Amino acid sequence: MTNTIRLELNDVAVEYGARRVLAGVTFDLRAGETLVVAGANGSGKSSLLRVICGLQRPARGTVTIRIGSATYGPSEALQALGWVAPDLQLYRELTAIENLAFFAVVRGLRHRQEDLEALLDEVGLGGRGGDLLAAYSSGMAQRLRYAYALLHNPPVLVLDEPTVTFDERGVALVERVIARQREHGITVIATNDPREERFGDYVLRLG
Amino acid sequence: MTARDTELSSRDPVREAPLLAAAWAVFRKDVRSELRTRYALNAVILFAASTVVALSLGMGPLTASRNADLPIIQAGLLWIAILFAAFTGLARAFVQEEEARNAAALRLAARPAAVFLGKLLFNLALLLLLVALTTVLFVIMLRVQVGNPMMLAAILLAGSLGLVAATTLIAAIIARASVKGALFAVLSFPLLAPLLVVAIQGSAAALLGRGWEYGVGPLQVLAGYTIALVVASLFLFNSVWEP
Numbered sequence: 001m002t003n004t005i006r007l008e009l010n011d012v013a014v015e016y017g018a019r020r021v022l023a024g025v026t027f028d029l030r031a032g033e034t035l036v037v038a039g040a041n042g043s044g045k046s047s048l049l050r051v052i053c054g055l056q057r058p059a060r061g062t063v064t065i066r067i068g069s070a071t072y073g074p075s076e077a078l079q080a081l082g083w084v085a086p087d088l089q090l091y092r093e094l095t096a097i098e099n100l101a102f103f104a105v106v107r108g109l110r111h112r113q114e115d116l117e118a119l120l121d122e123v124g125l126g127g128r129g130g131d132l133l134a135a136y137s138s139g140m141a142q143r144l145r146y147a148y149a150l151l152h153n154p155p156v157l158v159l160d161e162p163t164v165t166f167d168e169r170g171v172a173l174v175e176r177v178i179a180r181q182r183e184h185g186i187t188v189i190a191t192n193d194p195r196e197e198r199f200g201d202y203v204l205r206l207g
Numbered sequence: 208m209t210a211r212d213t214e215l216s217s218r219d220p221v222r223e224a225p226l227l228a229a230a231w232a233v234f235r236k237d238v239r240s241e242l243r244t245r246y247a248l249n250a251v252i253l254f255a256a257s258t259v260v261a262l263s264l265g266m267g268p269l270t271a272s273r274n275a276d277l278p279i280i281q282a283g284l285l286w287i288a289i290l291f292a293a294f295t296g297l298a299r300a301f302v303q304e305e306e307a308r309n310a311a312a313l314r315l316a317a318r319p320a321a322v323f324l325g326k327l328l329f330n331l332a333l334l335l336l337l338v339a340l341t342t343v344l345f346v347i348m349l350r351v352q353v354g355n356p357m358m359l360a361a362i363l364l365a366g367s368l369g370l371v372a373a374t375t376l377i378a379a380i381i382a383r384a385s386v387k388g389a390l391f392a393v394l395s396f397p398l399l400a401p402l403l404v405v406a407i408q409g410s411a412a413a414l415l416g417r418g419w420e421y422g423v424g425p426l427q428v429l430a431g432y433t434i435a436l437v438v439a440s441l442f443l444f445n446s447v448w449e450p
Contacts (some may be wrong), residue, residue, distance in 0.1 A: 002380035055311050056450050075449055078223075083315055089308040091236070093243045098236075106317035107223025148312065 001016050004068045005031040005155045007052070007186050012061035020119045021047055025061070031155070034187040036200030037072040043207025045190035046085065049160050052188060067155060079107065082149035084089060084142075085160035090133055094118060096130035100151060106153050122146045124130065124173055137176065138165040138185045146177060161187055175199075223318050233317065234327020234449035237300060238332065240271040246303055250336050251296035258288040259344040268350035281351050282410035286366070286403055288341050289334075296333055297374045298391045300326040301382035310382075314448065322373065327437070330371045330378070339362050354416015362413055362422060365429035372436035373398040378448045402432055 014022040021044035029086045029132055032109045037045045038131055050056035054074030063081050065072045074081060086120045103162055103180045104111040120129045123143040133141060149157065178199050180188045189199055197203050223229075241248055262284060304310040340362060343352060353359055374395050381390045390433060409425030 014283060037245045053315060054450070055314060078318070081315060083311075087308065088312055090312055091240060091309055092307065093240045094236070098239070102232055102236045103312070106224055106229045106313075106321060108229070 003031075004066070005185060006064075006066040007033070007156055007188070008062075008064045008066065009052070009165075010064070010197050012051055012167045013047070013059045014044055014051060015059040020059070022206065025204070026204075032182050032186055033154060033202070034182065034200050036057070036203045037188065037206060038192065038194070038197060038203055039206035040192060042202065045192070045206055046087070046160050048206070049076045049085065049158050049188060049190050050085070052086065052101045052119055052156075053081050053158055056085075057171065059148045068154065079152055080155050082154035082157045083160075083181045084145045084158070084162060086164060087160070088145050088148070090141075090144060090148060092134040093132065095130050095132055096125060096136075096147070099126070099144065102127075103148055103151055111150055115190055118142075119147050119151065123150075124169060139167060142166060143170065143173065150177065153184075157185060157187045159187065159189045161191060161193075163191075163193070224321065226318070226321055226324070229317055229321030230324035230328065233313075233322055233327040234332075237325065237329040237403055239403065241301075241329070242334075246348045247299035247333055248336075250299075250334065251292050252340060254295045255288060255292040255337055256344060259341060259348055262288070262345075263348035266349070278414040279407065279411040281345075281349070281414055284349075284405050285342065285345050285410060288345065289338055289366075290370070290399065291405065292337050293334055293343060293374065293396070294388075294392055296337065297330050297371070298378040298381060298387060300329050300375070301383060302387055305382040312396060314450075317340035319445045320441060321450045322448060323379070325442060326378070327371060327375045327440075330375050331367065334367045334371050336362075338367050351414065352389045355413045355418070355422075358417075358419060358422040359413035361426060362406060362409040362429070365426050365433070366402065366409075369402045369406070369429050369436070370399065370432040372433045372440065373402065376436075376440040376443060376447065379444065398436075401427065405429060406434075417430040 009025055009027050012022060012025040013020060021042070024188055025048060029036065037043050037048055039045050047056060051058045052074060054063070065074065065077050069079065072080065091102070094102070097113070097120070100116045100119065101111065104116070117126070120126055123146045125140060125143050125147065128140065133144065136144065157177070163171050166174065178187055187195065187199075191197070304313060346353060377391060377394045377398070381387050381394065384390050405425045405428045409422055409429070412421040412425075
């Protein structure tokens with residue numbers, strides 16, 4: 001199963017008005033592979049990741065997720081994608097558990113309170129599931145983003161600035177998540193921190 | 208593989224949640240958020256109450272002895288109060304998702320039809336609360352006599368369904384615009400004008416105490432209007448919601 005997952009980008013371009021920030025991005029990733037997209041601010045890293053997730057339309061080109069013999073566009077394969085990014089905001093007026101329970105239901109996942117608590121434990125938020133997200137620090141909110149992204153165990157994990165706002169233990173969490181994802185899926189990471197290039201099998205430099 | 212994996216994971220990339228369960232989850236999430244933040248509720252209640260109080264202070268009791276055309280005036284005033292209070296609150300369901308930047312998380316997790324139906328239900332609950340409050344205040348403070356209360360309730364319910372059906376899709380359209388409030392009113396009014404005419408005429412008949420034979424026509428029009436707009440919205444919502 002694991003080696004049948006592929007993420008293919010073909011000639012993807014992103015434009016904002018007359019300004020082209022990406023042109024002709026093409027790559028093909030298989031299960032177990034990690035790609036690091038590196039570049040300075042404004043080079044189009046986050047835009048590329050949003051295109052992969054179907055959150056932004058490319059000006060040109062295609063994104064295809066292949067699982068077995070079936071092919072999907074990003075917006076057709078919501079269960080295949082997990083996304084962590086500074087742009088990702090969960091509901092501040094809900095608790096962490098309420099956030100996860102809501103997203104589990106809308107994703108059609110069977111879930112029990114213990115499962116969600118176990119997930120929170122995994123991302124270092126054990127015992128804090130009943131707190132409103134509004135009371136979380138930025139590092140805790142980032143941990144909850146990981147719980148949101150991992151909730152459905154997606155075959156394609158997309159991480160934008162994965163260690164931003166994290167302390168050392170948070171960085172260790174990111175390392176664990178990426179190592180685990182290698183066992184069954186694909187990871188795409190965008191970063192402008194050269195130290196994070198060590199996560200990748202390949203590095204795509206933009207800008 | 209952990210116990211969590213077996214319970215929570217989904218290996219089917221296009222498997223979708225049951226539509227009604229997901230829509231109900233969106234509705235419950237919006238109700239819970241609203242009860243904690245009161246973004247829409249406070250605005251709607253304040254607007255409804257202040258409108259009726261202003262009418263009451265300015266016009267005094269609208270008793271039957273004052274004017275033979277009174278029921279149509281009363282019905283018009285009631286629906287205007289409902290409409291303007293609704294304008295202040297019904298756009299919030301989508302605007303809040305965009306302003307708080309929660310929309311991306313929702314887009315990645317939920318199918319568009321579930322989002323639309325959940326928001327529709329939330330707007331309906333909010334509007335029914337508003338209509339109940341406005342009508343009770345209106346009847347008490349302006350001393351309005353209601354000849355056929357059941358028919359008035361039916362017209363108000365059918366009109367509310369139509370109003371919500373028309374405005375929920377427009378709320379999604381304007382959520383990413385920069386001049387949300389003005390755009391919401393401008394886009395909604397042409398759609399709502401026929402609904403208002405029928406709802407006002409039906410409400411006037413109910414206030415006059417006419418029989419159900421005068422209410423069936425408006426109720427049929429309002430029901431047809433609602434069904435047409437909900438079906439059209441379900442078809443159009445994908446292109447509005449997706450980037």
